[in-house]
Amino acid sequence: xxxxxxxxxxxxxxxxxxxxxxxxxxxxxxxxxxxxxxxxxxxxxxxxxxxxxxxxxxxxxxxxxxxxxxxxxxxxxxxxxxxxxxxxxxxxxxxxxxxxxxxxxxxxxxxxxxxxxxxxxxxxxxxxxxxxxxxxxxxxxxxxxxxxxxxxxxxxxxxxxxxxxxxxxxxxxxxxxxxxxxxxxxxxxxxxxxxxxxxxxxxxxxxxxxxxxxxxxxxxxxxxxxxxxxxxxxxxxxxxxxxxxxxxxxxxxxxxxxxxxxxxx
Amino acid sequence: xxxxxxxxxxxxxxxxxxxxxxxxxxxxxxxxxxxxxxxxxxxxxxxxxxxxxxxxxxxxxxxxxxxxxxxxxxxxxxxxxxxxxxxxxxxxxxxxxxxxxxxxxxxxxxxxxxxxxxxxxxxxxxxxxxxxxxxxxxxxxxxxxxxxxxxxxxxxxxxxxxxxxxxxxxxxxxxxxxxxxxxxxxxxxxxxxxxxxxxxxxxxxxxxxxxxxxxxxxxxxxxxxxxxxxxxxxxxxxxxxxxxxxxxx
Numbered sequence: 220x221x222x223x224x225x226x227x228x229x230x231x232x233x234x235x236x237x238x239x240x241x242x243x244x245x246x247x248x249x250x251x252x253x254x255x256x257x258x259x260x261x262x263x264x265x266x267x268x269x270x271x272x273x274x275x276x277x278x279x280x281x282x283x284x285x286x287x288x289x290x291x292x293x294x295x296x297x298x299x300x301x302x303x304x305x306x307x308x309x310x311x312x313x314x315x316x317x318x319x320x321x322x323x324x325x326x327x328x329x330x331x332x333x334x335x336x337x338x339x340x341x342x343x344x345x346x347x348x349x350x351x352x353x354x355x356x357x358x359x360x361x362x363x364x365x366x367x368x369x370x371x372x373x374x375x376x377x378x379x380x381x382x383x384x385x386x387x388x389x390x391x392x393x394x395x396x397x398x399x400x401x402x403x404x405x406x407x408x409x410x411x412x413x414x415x416x417x418x419x420x421x422x423x424x425x426x427x428x429x430x431x432x433x434x435x436x437x438x439x440x441x442x443x444x445x446x447x448x449x450x451x452x453x454x455x456x457x458x459x460x461x462x463x464x465x466x467x468x469x470x471x472x473x474x475x476x477x478x479x480x481x482x483x484x
Numbered sequence: 485x486x487x488x489x490x491x492x493x494x495x496x497x498x499x500x501x502x503x504x505x506x507x508x509x510x511x512x513x514x515x516x517x518x519x520x521x522x523x524x525x526x527x528x529x530x531x532x533x534x535x536x537x538x539x540x541x542x543x544x545x546x547x548x549x550x551x552x553x554x555x556x557x558x559x560x561x562x563x564x565x566x567x568x569x570x571x572x573x574x575x576x577x578x579x580x581x582x583x584x585x586x587x588x589x590x591x592x593x594x595x596x597x598x599x600x601x602x603x604x605x606x607x608x609x610x611x612x613x614x615x616x617x618x619x620x621x622x623x624x625x626x627x628x629x630x631x632x633x634x635x636x637x638x639x640x641x642x643x644x645x646x647x648x649x650x651x652x653x654x655x656x657x658x659x660x661x662x663x664x665x666x667x668x669x670x671x672x673x674x675x676x677x678x679x680x681x682x683x684x685x686x687x688x689x690x691x692x693x694x695x696x697x698x699x700x701x702x703x704x705x706x707x708x709x710x711x712x713x714x715x716x717x718x719x720x721x722x723x724x725x726x727x728x729x730x731x732x733x
Contacts (some may be wrong), residue, residue, distance in 0.1 A: 248568045370579045373564065380538045380557035380629070381579040428569045428603060 225453060227347055228339040228406075232445035232463070234350040235403045235415070238357050240438030242399055243420035244430070245392060246413075248372050253303060254291070255413045257310035259400050261287040262409045263317035266334050270327060271320075277349050277401045284397035287313065292393075337408035337460030339452065346405055353402040357395050364388045369430070408460040418467035419444055425474040440470050489516045489551070491627045491659040496546035497536050507532045509683050510546070514627065514659040519650065521662045521670055524680035530663045531560055533680060534629050537661060552627050556620035560631040560663075562612075564604045572607075572615050573600050580623045590622035591615075593655065594648060609636035613645060621652055628652070631663045646673040 246255050265280035272279075287309060294305050321329065333341060361368075370378035371385030378385045400412055407415050419440030420433070427433040448463030491514050498508035507529030514520050522530045536544055538557055564570055576587045591597040594614040599607065607615060613633055620628055633649065634642045650673040653660050664670040671677075671690050678687040 248565060250565075250567070366579075373568065373570065373575070373578055374559060374562050376540070376559045377557055377562065378579060379540055380535075380559070381555070382553075383579055424567060424569065429571050429574055430569060431574075433569055 224340055224342070225449075227342050227344065228449050228459065229446065231339075231342050231347055231350050231406055232449055233442060234347075234354045235399075235406055236419075236441035236445045237438060238354045238399055239403070239415050240419065240441045241358070241361060241434050242396060243416040243441070244423070244434050244437050245368065245372065246396070246416050247420045247424065251396075252413055252417050253306045253310075255396060255400075255416055257291065257306045257313075258284040258287055258397055259404075259409045259412045260310045260317075261313040262400055262404050263334055264313050264320070265401075266404070267317055267320050267324065270329070271324065276405075277353070280404060281398055281401035284400050285394055288393045288397055292390075332458070333408070334404065335408050335410050336458045337404075337406050337411065337463075339406060339449065339459035342405055350402045350406075353398060357398050357402075360391065361395060364391055368392055406459065407463065408458075411460040411464050414464040415441060415444065415467065418464065418471050422467070422471040422474040425471075425478050440467065443470060490514070491516060491550075491552050492537055492661075493549040494533075494537060494546065495549070497533070497548055498545045499532055499536065499541060500545060505682065507536075507680065507682060508545070510536070510678075510680070511684060512537070512678060514661055516626065516659055517653065517657050518675045519653050519660045519662055519673060520676045520678065521664055521674040522678050522680055523664060523670070524685075525665070528681040529683075530680055531631055534631055534661060534663055538629055554623065554626040556623065556625035556628050558616045558620050558628075558630045558633055560635070562616060566605060570604045571600075572596070572602055572604060575604055575615065576619050576622055578619065582622050586622050586624075590618040593621065593652065594618040610638075610641045610645075613637055614648075617645075617648070617652070621656060624656055625658055627659045627661070628656075629661045632665070633662070634664070646670060649673060 246252055261283050262280045265283035266276060268274075268283065269276045269279035291305060291309055294300070294309075295302060298305070300308075321331065330338060330341075332338075367378060367383035367385065367388045368391075370381075370383045371388060375385050399416075400409075403412055403415075420437040422440045423433045423436035426436050444463050444467035448466040449459060451457065451466065452459045452462040492512075493514075494510050494512040497510045497512070499506040500508075510529075510533050512520065512533070522533060524530050535541060536548060538555065539548065539550065572591070573587065576582060576590070587600075588597065591600060594617045596611055596614045596618060599611060599615065604612070604615070613635070617630075617633065620630075630649065634645045637645060649660065649662065652658070662670065662674065674690060676687070677690055679685045
């Protein structure tokens, strides 16, 4: 059954949605959506390096994204630029460098669209293993650091004063984000992965009044987006990444109706 | 364990950062059942001193001796991001695992039991401060550090909050390090006062300190008059940046 690419795509999508839900909540709470975007853009560089040197794609993306994250944290400390300027700088530079390198690699056949927007047809059973094992690892680590990470999200100093080591868990969280990008690029693409992180979570925010509820709704929103998006993608032959994000957007718009009702109550 | 047990002791503690002393040579001791108040003008190093006591700095000069690990903190500014839906009940267990009984009794003590299921963003300033206090005392800390706990609260609310802090100190038999600048209200609820302006200007029990006279130079004649009990002499004068410019006999 795993030979059927539709089944593979669905299994891969479910695996990714289970991880983007909880991670997306932290990205929204900590206002890291542009940060996530920057890590994702560096993935193009990772893909190209992996092709040139013939090493594992996911691993290369993970290493490159982690390095970019460390570079960002360093620059934030040593320069007088605001975080968003640095993010813009790194994000677009890494994308540009990636595209320039691509120009030199004219001897290989390379599907840029697939990397940018996701190519579900290319997901093989090896990728499924990477997604599910990687995803499970991400979730295990996340559940392990959940309490200190959440406390430092609410108030950094309070968490620090009460022994929750926020600096360490923040660094771990960044690495988890890089890992998620590494396992999901093939499916969603580097330009749209942040969409799957943010939009279902934004929908969940509209519908929830406590953090646990928000995480659960965010996972459900992600699963619905992936399943409906993939279905649409097969039926009307659109790219998988954009289809998934459009479904997420529709769910978000639907969730706005509840907010409107709440305000009029 | 006895009542005069020292929970924390700072000896010559200070922070030198960016070629400047943020605060220096602070001696401070907090015992069980005691409320120690840090006062001083803006930028005098009150919060910095509290953070030294909490162990938030990696490199400090001087020595900090901490005899307890059960420390709770109420920071000066806590703003809850609206992207994060958070009820009082969720906030209570933020850094700690608590039994329902402990949550309820802490909320009861600070008088906000009825707000347990409310969203933090819907609370008034006074209610929010009481929730912050409840969270800090729920795990029955031995040392409580409160950085301006009455911010954004009107005068009547202030008096009520300070008497609540005194009640907490008695009920839990804990030590409290309290940072404040509204001296006139805080005095009645404090055992020991440390007056800071980049270093320790003077210290003592409110009564002791009242016999000398530092406060006029720091806060001006007008507020000194407001506080007739709190009068004592400084042995030096400060320039506007807090440096000592003159020794006074």
